[in-house]
Amino acid sequence: MSLRFTKMHGLGNDFVVIDGRAPDFELDVARVRAIGDRYRGVGFDQLLTIEPARDPSCAFYYGIWNTDGSLAGQCGNGVRCVAAWLYRAGLMSMGDEARLESPSGPVSVKLLTATRVSVDMGEPDFDPKASHFDGGAPTIGVTLGQSPGPLAGTVVEFGVVSMGNPHAVVTVDDLRDPMLETVGPALTTHPRFADGVNAGFVHKLARDHLQLRVHERGAGWTQACGTGACAAMAVLHQRGEVDDSVQVDLPGGSLRIDWAGPGHTLWMTGPATFVFEGEWLDMDLSD
Incomplete structure (x- = not known):
């Protein structure tokens, strides 16, 4: 099975972004690790999946995977890339403020330009x-x-x-x-x-x-x-x-x-950059 993806980065913090909105979308640790291999795969710091929101107050959900296959709760550079990806896909408009659902809860994003985004990261928790x-x-x-x-x-x-x-x-x-x-x-x-x-x-x-x-x-x-x-x-x-x-x-x-x-709440503003799009062709991950 093949998997379409977009390679993006925020200040060099690089991502593979995958559209996971289809009902039959699946992703497992072995595939994440294979895609994340910088020599035999695509390579990334984190893999981001864009999925239907679980929270009805949010427009979309985004998942975050590390290169070792572990899950992350939040990624500031990643959410900017998610917003830019949604704009390019026609799912956000310039100047929009959207509420997105992260693994650690909702965040609000403001699309300043096609590749510059402000993100409400919530209030820092010092506990x-x-x-x-x-x-x-x-x-x-x-x-x-x-x-x-x-x-x-x-x-x-x-x-x-x-x-x-x-x-x-x-x-x-x-x-x-x-x-x-x-x-x-x-x-x-x-x-x-x-x-x-x-x-x-x-x-x-x-x-x-x-x-x-x-x-x-x-x-x-x-x-x-x-x-x-x-x-x-x-x-x-x-x-x-x-x-x-x-x-x-x-x-x-x-x-x-x-x-x-x-x-x-704390706001972060920075760029989101598109690099290329590709298709991952699944291989025997036991090789």
């Missing part, structure tokens, strides 16, 4: 329980490694916040520090996060300007992470370190994050 973290405060330090090992005794301080998926935000002086290559994966898989966590490393340039790298659970280092940019801004805003509107620079480009603080 550690929302990130399935067994800590009791918003800023926490954990020891990453045990002796012997490269991180033996290394204590990392971070802020915990959920943007529909869990984030640990670490402030650093230098994003080029080689230690991050080890700390990122170790924090992402730390056992105190029951479901893993997205590890964001943020460097503050000014009150309205941040730099960020993110090691995503289930995907690794990415060119951009929309929810990670939201999380970094939210954690620093909670500490009083940034303004209500911030530019966040990631390896793949920049996002604008706007948040007025508790009691308000």
Whole structure:
């Protein structure tokens, strides 16, 4: 069986987008992993499925799969691509605000241009329980490694916040520090996060300007992470370190994050880019 798909990206955070609105649509872990293989498949950071909404207040539902076949609760760059895909398919109009259903709940999107979208990401949740973290405060330090090992005794301080998926935000002086290559994966898989966590490393340039790298659970280092940019801004805003509107620079480009603080929802604005369309021809996945 063949499967039509669209390849897209948001600041280099790349996606395979599949129309899953047909009643007989099915997708399993083996196929997700095969499509996600960058050498033998198509390759992606996440696979997005566009499906009929479960919630009658929403226009469509979108599912999110990581390259390892695991499911994700939210993807900021991905929802922008979903909105742009819906516009190209004639299912949204320019200037529209639509309510879409994500695995973690409804989100609203505004189509600013054919390839630029603002997304209401909801209010950041600083309760550690929302990130399935067994800590009791918003800023926490954990020891990453045990002796012997490269991180033996290394204590990392971070802020915990959920943007529909869990984030640990670490402030650093230098994003080029080689230690991050080890700390990122170790924090992402730390056992105190029951479901893993997205590890964001943020460097503050000014009150309205941040730099960020993110090691995503289930995907690794990415060119951009929309929810990670939201999380970094939210954690620093909670500490009083940034303004209500911030530019966040990631390896793949920049996002604008706007948040007025508790009691308000957070908005993310950025691009969505089409790359190509194709057809996946199923093969024997046991090969």
